[in-house]
Amino acid sequence: QVQFVESGGGLVQSGGSLRLSCAASGTTFFSTYTMTWHRQAPGKQRELVATITSVGNTNYRDSVKGRFIISRDNAKNTVSLQMNSLKPEDTAVYYCTRAGVWDSRGQGTQVTVSS
Secondary structure: OOEEEEEOOEEEEOOOOEEEEEEEEOOOOHHHOOEEEEEEOOOOOOEEEEEEOOOOOEEEOHHHOOOEEEEEEOOOOEEEEEEOOOOHHHOEEEEEEEOOEHHHOOOOEEEEEEO
16 A cells, blocks of 8 residues: 655744655555645645656646746655745645545644744
């Protein structure tokens, strides 16, 4: 069964940067997956942040366009999210998942942006 483990979160000041990583295990088909990063803040609905297809096509929610970059390394079974110019409203727990399989998420990694 595929498992994802997120890392790289932390506390950063507004305008700072963080790089999140997600490592996949338990599958030999990672390179075929469309992968996503979601986030969820307390009391708010889950948001789809970014998507990357198996061939590297990307898509972002409007509020992070130009600031976040999703990438993948199929040789290492990893997907990353480079987050720049962070804002307090980016504060949330971030999860990586296989697209359409929310239950595949890991434990998440907390990102806190102070103003």
